[in-house]
Amino acid sequence: MRSIGFTDDRDLEDQMDKSIPRVTALDPDAFVSRFVAQNQPVIVVDAMQSWRALAAWTPEWLVSHHGDCEVQVYNSLFDLVDVIPFKTYIRDNFGKSPSHRTTDYVRWYAKFKDVDFYWADAFFQSVSEDWRDLDFFPRNGFLVPVCSGDETRSVVTDPFPYKGLFVSARGARTRLHRDPFGSDAILCQVYGSKAVTFYAPDQASKLQDERGCVDPEEPDAARFPNFAGAVSGYEDVLQPGEVLYVPGGWFHDVRSISDSISVTWNFVHSVRHQAFRDALAGFSAGSEREVIQYFT
Template sequence: MDERNEHDEEYFSKLAEAKEASRSELKTAADWNALNYAKLFAFSLDAFIDNVPRIDATLVPHEQFIEEYERPYEPVVIRNSQLGWKAQTNWNYEALQELYGEDRFKVGEDDEGYSVRLKLKHYLRYMKETDDDSPMYIFDSSFAERTGEKALLKDYSIPEYFADDLFEYADQKRRPPYRWFVLGPARSGTGIHIDPLGTSAWNALVHGYKRWCLFPTAVQKEALKVQKREAPKQTNEAVSWFQCVYPKTQLPSWPAEHKPLEILQKPGETVFVPGGWWHVVVNLTDTVAVTQNFAR
């Protein structure tokens, strides 16, 4: 067997293992793209509502940010909070492959809650080739604990607005997961949820485009859930939410006070999500980001 075929055999074998472990409810290859979202979920910059305010981190003092956004629990998009980050160059896909291609990142969890991991070189190939409805997604909270990937910490810094964090006073061994390296293709994302323990979060998008919807705590989860009949075997996926639930939020029958806040997050922008807000995020293109939860 020649070298190319050996590489292909390893790739397809490891990919199949990861997909089976992370989504056991999808029994066949056809189950992964049964809803044809790769064709239905098209991306155009002009197609989305964007109604969350933006501020410039170089112009808005920390105290003003607290008074106008953090204290009243108001989401906001922040520009120029990633100035000087090495991630802007180090986190392009070619550099990531060169530096971390042999390292294994978390792409999901199995039915027992254990991490499912895949070598980054295999995942980057998967990103290019996949037509899965809701692709596997690198959302890795332990990268800073592993020798190889620890260098990613040097590529970014916590934005000034979020530097003060009560979690810093907790024993690191008892501290819950709070920071994630995030990488994924179009249609991957995180389903509707509220962040745990009353924490707020910031999400810094380095490359690509993300689409967000946010709802206040008062909205009942039942109203925001994808029904099984709407997207069989894909009810917890972000792309299914935007295909099935989002259109309902635009109908006259949807309560006006519960209309979503919407964001088209662009490269270099950081989203502030106050504690208690429902939010769902889908990648519109290949993306790479870093996100962190914090407590005041």
């Protein structure tokens, strides 16, 4: 897991292992041109240094300040399985022995469609001083959330698709998937570590069918006969203080290798307008379209 300065001109694909490229001193123009436009995963290692959350957001702090809040609990396939107090999830799942495994995962989302629910907007408002906009993340040029003319957006104070606090016990997993409507994602690792496996978009025929994606840990050979020929693009571990960029269309499987706290959000930048249009053409009206309409 080497870290490279952004001025390093070596081809990012000329790696001897499958570590995700790591960069420092990244600015918005370089992020958009070198990674978003090129649809290239990257880990930025120095973007969260000023976040008070890195020291403050421990499981104990969450329980003491937000333990009574009702939070959304999902399984490894994004099915909502429960809404429970924060302190209940942490009490029942955190600090367990190495043999303990759970697929349940707190995904406490800020509002992303126009329905009444247990949204996390009040939480994000209360902790707005604990984190800040990433220096490399653009403030404008978005298609989702819509951002026209001279408008700017702050992920700290403005709505973004699937902006949320992820809290997961050791062993919790998000099974292989691609993010909705071709959107890109940012994952900021605040506490604990996560193992990440990426498959490039061109592996799609080996990884999914009309019902969903293969489970790389327990592949169904009858259902996914071509999975044996699939090649993962990257395999790495995201550490506290690191920010992962997940490009649209990339398949990813994520497991918490320790108790974990992360902040995440999705977006669509204008440099990926054609990919976004292609994604829109691939699904009918439904939950994804509701989300897009809420932000546009």
